Amino acid sequence: MALPAESGRRGDFLDTGGHAVTENISFNDFACLGAFGMILQAKAELKAQAVPSEPSIPTAEASPRLPLERSSEHADKEKAEEGSATPERHGNAHQLSRQKCMAAAAQPQFQEDVRRAASQIWDQPDQIIVNQLCEMWSLANVWADHAAQLTAQSFDEHPVSRSYACSTAQLPLARQHLPIAPRALPSAKFSRRRCTATPQGTVSQNVQHSSRLAEKLWSLFIEIGVAGSLWAQFQGLSETLQLAFRESKLDSWKQLPISSLSRAVSTANRWTTWCLQSGVLPWKPTPLEVGLWLRSLRRRGPTAPRGALTVLRFLQLHLGAVFHAELDEVARHGVIEPGHEEKPATPMTISMWVQLEQVLADTSSGDAVKMLCATWIFLLVGCVRFAHIQRSSLTQCSETGLEFFCNRGKARVRGVQAPFRWSMPRHGITGIDLYQVWSSIVLKAFGELTQLTFILPDFSPSRVTLDKVRGLNAAAMPLWKFVRMSRTLFRMLGLDCHHKGRSTALSYMSRRVLPTLADMSNFKPRELLAVGAWVDNKRPSMQAISWRLAMPLRYSDKKLLVARQLKSELVIAAQLAFNAWRTRYGDAAPTWDDLLPLWPNRALAQRRVVANNPRRISDVRLDDPDSSPSAESAPSVGASVAWLLPTSIFSRSTLAT
DNA sequence: TTAGCCCCGCCTTTACGGAA
DNA sequence: TTCCGTAAAGGCGGGGCTAA
Structure with missing residues (x-):
């Protein structure tokens, strides 16, 4: 089987005999493959539970590597992290994965499931396609991991210098x-x-508060009246439909958080007060007047104008008030002050x-x-x-x-x-x-x-x-x-x-602790996502990766188990590092940076997690x-x-x- | 694919009324 | 007089979406 030559591009998948399975498989198609690939994997694992060598956590050893081009530096680092991973074990794991897929595919009901799913992509899926889906998934999963990781590395603007000098032999027998x-x-x-x-x-207090705020918003809608963009349609309704419209509006507003409603009401009050003092018609303002009001809010804080503009858009959408928020003349005043730094x-x-x-x-x-x-x-x-x-x-x-x-x-x-x-x-x-x-x-x-x-x-x-x-x-x-x-x-x-x-x-x-530890442990992108769905979408590479990686996670039957095991691994790693610190430095309180040189490699932490998990969760469920x-x-x-x-x-x- | 905007819930601070 | 409960509003985080 061949793989698409480039990530995200359309490409042909070929079976081992060189025959095209289908033409132009898009990423969406691939997403579908991922979905029922997960089903396949879950069913296959049920059948293969008797295999004793299968690790509980999806480690590097369990994932066969693809012959993707990688830098020697990266390859060396990963080799060091993986510790005992060998080509033989990769090959065995790959072989095992294939066997499990084939075993699952042999089940009549499962074949029917795959056939039904495949028919959503191809008109007439035959048995060859169904069988090939099994094999494609095991490779596609690994391919996605590598593609994402390489992409992430290429966009890593501030690489963290990590040290893995502390071998397992140096650590004391961690309690x-x-x-x-x-x-x-x-x-x-x-x-x-x-x-x-x-x-x-x-409950009742919250409901009452929401109702009060929703009624205030409706009063604003009436006050805006003919100046609003929704008024003409509203007036054209019969009395019965006007009542129905009112009820539907109130219902939808009550679904919003109280903080959003109260913010909308209070911002509208501040706006009308300013209009009164400035001689502006509150519901027929010019873009210049709205812009000047936003600008006047700068003294309240660096993000105050942006918050106000957000509310103006809310009032435009829900009440039909005309604030010209879509015009650049207004929007450019509702921005965060340059130089403002977020401090998480x-x-x-x-x-x-x-x-x-x-x-x-x-x-x-x-x-x-x-x-x-x-x-x-x-x-x-x-x-x-x-x-x-x-x-x-x-x-x-x-x-x-x-x-x-x-x-x-x-x-x-x-x-x-x-x-x-x-x-x-x-x-x-x-x-x-x-x-x-x-x-x-x-x-x-x-x-x-x-x-x-x-x-x-x-x-x-x-x-x-x-x-x-x-x-x-x-x-x-x-x-x-x-x-x-x-x-x-x-x-x-x-x-x-x-x-x-x-x-x-x-x-x-x-x-923020576990994501920090995951970074220290050099987790892969998909593992980072599994720990806390903590996505830095200000980095475009991560946004794309989050989309790509979230897909198989969403459909995975074992995502909770995997997430918990990854979290356990981080807790254990912190425990090992802290024990090492205490052995060396006594009761001095370390920072996370202090623990970085003592951070155990992943294989050790994973082994400890496995040792602490005598039975898999599926066994006791x-x-x-x-x-x-x-x-x-x-x-x-x-x-x-x-x-x-x-x-x-x-x-x-x-x-x- | 990427950059950037939109949206809104959540987080945090501040102010004030009122109970203890 | 102190300090708790609450509302209000600024600030932040991050998913959703789209045009280029």
């Missing part, structure tokens, strides 16, 4: 668990407090990570403190946003990992924010069982986990400081409170977190929907427990936003 020294909290008055549950909902949150230090886990493991820590610490660790090892954690339900628990369902993601597809699943390792850098600690508190307070649609419950009573918390509310803690409570906690622990010169507790401190956990069945550390939630949970609406 599976870091020592968890008893750590007395500075303020003992709240440390032993246990929490009780207090039912409380916030600094990743949490490894010392802080360890310290939070030590507090979590300390039996003298109170429930509120433990819940805060657990949330920080969840954010870190899960590599998710705080808002997503607070919209997530635990759906599966195994010996080595947890799987969650977030009922609303960030990405929008035609205006709809689709839900998504995410996974994380069950154990932290110190080896602590995160599920055990978290679930014991939640189960004690609420009696069960299946109805919980958030990770961190709000504290009760309201309006109290951390030391006076008595219980947990059946509602998600809002971000502002998490930040405030965390600042208090960090202050008590003597942790110093600053951003832009201010003491703070940015949730992104946690979320249960299909019994009644096996949901309860307070009585809370698993203990090391227990072989796995369960699934009933599917009905996925259709449940969110508690609070």
